[in-house]
Amino acid sequence: xRIDKFLWATRFFKSRSLAAISCKKGNIKLNGIKAKASKEVxxxxxxxxxxxxxxxxxxxxxxxxxxxxxxKISNYYKNIETQEMKEKKNLIVANKILKxxxxxxKPTKKNRRELISFLExxx
Numbered sequence: 351x352r353i354d355k356f357l358w359a360t361r362f363f364k365s366r367s368l369a370a371i372s373c374k375k376g377n378i379k380l381n382g383i384k385a386k387a388s389k390e391v392x393x394x395x396x397x398x399x400x401x402x403x404x405x406x407x408x409x410x411x412x413x414x415x416x417x418x419x420x421x422k423i424s425n426y427y428k429n430i431e432t433q434e435m436k437e438k439k440n441l442i443v444a445n446k447i448l449k450x451x452x453x454x455x456k457p458t459k460k461n462r463r464e465l466i467s468f469l470e471x472x473x
Contacts, residue, residue, distance in 0.1 A: 351413045353380060353397070354387040359414045360426055362399055362406070377401065396430070404439050407431050 351359075354369035357378070363369040370387035372378055377400040378385050391397070391410060399406040408427040418426065431439075457465070 351391055352387065353378060353385050353389045353391050356391050356410070356413065357397075357399065359417045360423055361417070361420060362401065372399075372401070397427075403442055405431075405435055407435065 354366050354373055357363050357369040357372075358366045363372065369378075373385055373387040373389075376384050379398040380389055380391065381396055382398075385397075391413070393410055393412065395410050397408050397410065399408070407430050409430050410427055412426050414426050
């Protein structure tokens with residue numbers, strides 16, 4: 351099975367084309383070597399996936415025939431992440447939550463109207 355098809359079937363990516371693009375960028379490594387999208391994967395291969403600055407290290411247990419449901423994913427691969435990788439993932443997720451407060455968003459139509467009326471009444 352192709353690596354892009356495996357990553358799509360196990361729900362790492364929403365489409366095969368996104369998986370192929372990630373392979374082309376060098377974000378996917380198969381057994382420690384950068385992999386092209388057409389690279390064949392086999393049982394007991396290790397894949398390192400970098401997605402949104404988070405690393406996922408997995409070992410293939412079985413190869414699916416087609417895209418599988420989220421409940422059955424554990425039958426096809428096993429996470430082999432180290433404690434250091436888990437800590438980095440938690441830190442990145444925490445930083446993303448704290449990074450953008452809701453007040454930094456684009457003002458709504460109501461907010462713009464209130465601002466305009468405030469500025470008009472000020473003069």
